[in-house]
Amino acid sequence: MLHAPPSALVSRAPTLIFAAALAALPLILPNAYYYDVAIRIAANATVAIALNLLIGYTGQISLGHAAFFGLGAYGSAILVGVFGWPPLAALVASAAAVGTLAYLVGRAILRLEGHYLAMATLGLGVVASIAIGNEVALTGGPDGMAVPDFSVLSWRLAGEKSWYWVFAALLVAAIALADNLVDSPAGRALRALHGSQTAARTLGVDASAFKTRVFVLSAVAAAFVGSLYGHYEGFVTPGLAAFPKSVQLMTMVVVGGMASVWGSVLGAALLSLAPELLARFQGYETIGFGLILVITMIFLPRGIAPTLAARFGRKAA
Amino acid sequence: MLSVERLSKSFGGVAAVSDVSFSVAKGAIHAVIGPNGAGKTTLFNLITGLDTPTSGSIRLRGEEVAGLPPESLARRGVARTFQNLQVSMNLLAIENVMVGAHLRLNSSLLAAMARRPNLVARDRRARQEAAELLAFVGCGAYLGAEARAMPYGALKRLEIARALAAAPELLFLDEPAAGLNHTETDEVERLIGEIGRRGVTVVLIEHDMKLVMNVSQRIVVLDYGKKLAEGAPDEVRRNPEVIAAYLGAANDGA
Secondary structure (H helix, E strand, C coil): CCCCCCCHHHHHHHHHHHHHHHHHHHHCCCCHHHHHHHHHHHHHHHHHHHHHHHHHHCCCCCCCHHHHHHHHHHHHHHHHHCCCCCHHHHHHHHHHHHHHHHHHHHHHHCCCCCCHHHHHHHHHHHHHHHHHHHCHHHHCHHHCEECCCEEECCEEECCHHHHHHHHHHHHHHHHHHHHHHHCCHHHHHHHHHHHCHHHHHHCCCCHHHHHHHHHHHHHHHHHHHHHHHHHHHCEECHHHHCHHHHHHHHHHHHHHCCCCHHHHHHHHHHHHHHHHHHHHHCCCHHHHHHHHHHHHHHHCCCCHHHHHHHHCCCCCC | CEEEEEEEEEECCEEEEEEEEEEECCCCEEEEECCCCCCHHHHHHHHCCCCCCCEEEEEECCEECCCCCHHHHHHCCEEECCCCCCCCCCCEHHHHHHHCCHHHCCCCHHHHHCCCHHHHHHHHHHHHHHHHHHHHCCCHHHCCCEHHHCCHHHHHHHHHHHHHHCCCCEEEEECCCCCCCHHHHHHHHHHHHHHHHCCCEEEEECCCHHHHHHHCCEEEEEECCEEEEEECHHHHHHCHHHHHHHHHHHHHHC
16 A cells, blocks of 8 residues: 555644654753743744645745734734734734735736746835835834833743743744645645646646645745734844845755655755854855755755755655 | 537647547547648647637537637646646656646645645655556556656656546547657557546547558548648548548658
8 A cells, every 4th residue: 555645643644753852952952042032933833834735835935024924023022012902803903904904916916827926026016115104103214113011811921941932832833834735735726836847737726726725825824924923023123024035945945855744844944044053154144055055956955855855765744 | 528619729820730520439439630730739839728729619518719818728627738848847757647637636835744644644645546557558667757768659648647547428539649769659559548437538640551541430621721631541541532631642752
């Protein structure tokens, strides 16, 4: 029974082991600084997984994904900080607004075959970061703005140790949901579109509808994580939505491995740690990012995780 | 089942298909033959929605379908294979076949992420059916293989299995034997006969005359985009115009 899918427990094993490791991690994290690093890795990994669904699995490139992340963060910051909304309502409203924006862009652009989405999202990202920088009254402009704590009723979320559990849970959920999606009729349709759009369409896959749906899904996920990240940091700046952040997210996907959920986790970990490791080469860390990307593209064009998986004879997750 | 009337398609000034009419009866096996560049694949692309006709009509069970997109035609029971392979190389062989069952499965993203039990159960059945179809086309050895690791001949048959997974009423095969050796061609011939016996209406483009003459009940001959002749294999074989334009030329070349 070569074709039989692995049983639920076997296919879930990596996720369960990973969840257990995340649960045990606080035992060895010495102080708040390390919690902060772990939180940033988890937040980036969650966004990278969502972005990989779009880029790696469906073959559509978003060069402005940080805009969705940033809009989520600013949406929550403004609705809670300026208009006094409850954080949970602001979180949902920001994600819904970003989803609507992505839907409108996707519907207009994804009818066209080719990489028009890359151009449209590049433009969207630039517009979003300029808008955030200029709407000083609402956003504080280039100086950024403070974000109140996240709270539900009387329960308040504060401190690295509490937030760690939120982002760790979010990451595990993202891995499980993405795994479910990839190995499903919808996931196969998305991957088939990447392989041969012509064939997929003649089998009834509505190409523009499926691309739009996965684009909206990955934008909403980015906004959702952005909102929570804003609350966690307590302060947001236009850099969150800017082009370099988009490139960083895309680099995580490419370096970790296209069409690999675990690759995104790995890529996010490496590229979130890189600034810490490269910090001693002050001013040159950007060159470090570039080198990592170039070296990966030359020596591991499929990305780290799929290359390792192939070497050790396992199918890429 | 299918009725094509005065169908034309021009690309710029070139008339790839011009004024072609024919009809296909339910359950029949038809062949479309003609020299390279005669407009055969364009004709298939028009009927399966990959190209829009310049003029003319395509009726499927009486319904006008000219100009509909491919996904709408898939919904109406039309499936096809491709002369130049259109396999998703990033998928496993069996996953390619399962894409064929797309319209019969729950393709909601949210239901997939929530792993709804009835979605999973139906998907498991689709996997079983896809495995059976792969065995049926003689690709049983490639169940868990990545499509990119499969040889050309197996990919040709994989496309047939994928089209069959859509449970089509009308199946278009674009040069199913192209590039295959004699043994493989005989195998594909047997396969087409078996598909016909299962009640699927088949229209095929093929250059292998032995295969065409053996499996088809009716043959349409195209030349320079126009219909040159139509009839049973014996009539077409004896038609002087066909011999001059196509079979004769092929014999001269041999």
